Amino acid sequence: xxxxxxxxxxxxxxxxxxxxxxxxxxxxxxxxxxxxxxxxxxxxxxxxxxxxxxxxxxxxxxxxxxxxxxxxxxxxxxxxxxxxxxxxxxxxxxxxxxxxxxxxxxxxxxxxxxxxxxxxxxxxx
Numbered sequence: 001x002x003x004x005x006x007x008x009x010x011x012x013x014x015x016x017x018x019x020x021x022x023x024x025x026x027x028x029x030x031x032x033x034x035x036x037x038x039x040x041x042x043x044x045x046x047x048x049x050x051x052x053x054x055x056x057x058x059x060x061x062x063x064x065x066x067x068x069x070x071x072x073x074x075x076x077x078x079x080x081x082x083x084x085x086x087x088x089x090x091x092x093x094x095x096x097x098x099x100x101x102x103x104x105x106x107x108x109x110x111x112x113x114x115x116x117x118x119x120x121x122x123x124x125x
Contacts, residue, residue: 019118020056021051022113022120023049023051023111023112024050024109024111024112025048025049025050025109025110025112025120026048026107026108026109026110027045027107027108027110028046028047028055028107029045029046029106030044030103030106032044032102040075040076041075042074042075043059043090043102043105045057045058045074045122049112049120058112058120058121060072060074060119060121060122061074061089061090061092061121061123061124062113062121062123062124063092063093063124063125064124064125065089065092070089071115071116073089074090074093074122075088075089075090076102077090084102090102092124093122097110097122097124110122
């Protein structure tokens, strides 16, 4: 208990969180993970950003939907034939980068942009 109480004495630092600038990133690994209480499946891309040594994860895309820009997670939404649902954020994203399947994302160089909170997301517009 004592070690967590030491955190009560910690002051405010002067370093802000480092935000990476939008850039082209290279996908080095792609996985599909179950997320949240509903265990919804989401595509998670491990990417190499030119401004950092560490790999970062991107699992959302900003794309055009009904003439406006929308940001969405790369949710695996299947149709009745067990294919990625046409028009879903994931389908639009795959089409925008010339990928037929999720595994085709590996080794692709993909542009990014920031979402409303400043996080990097894939750019598909």
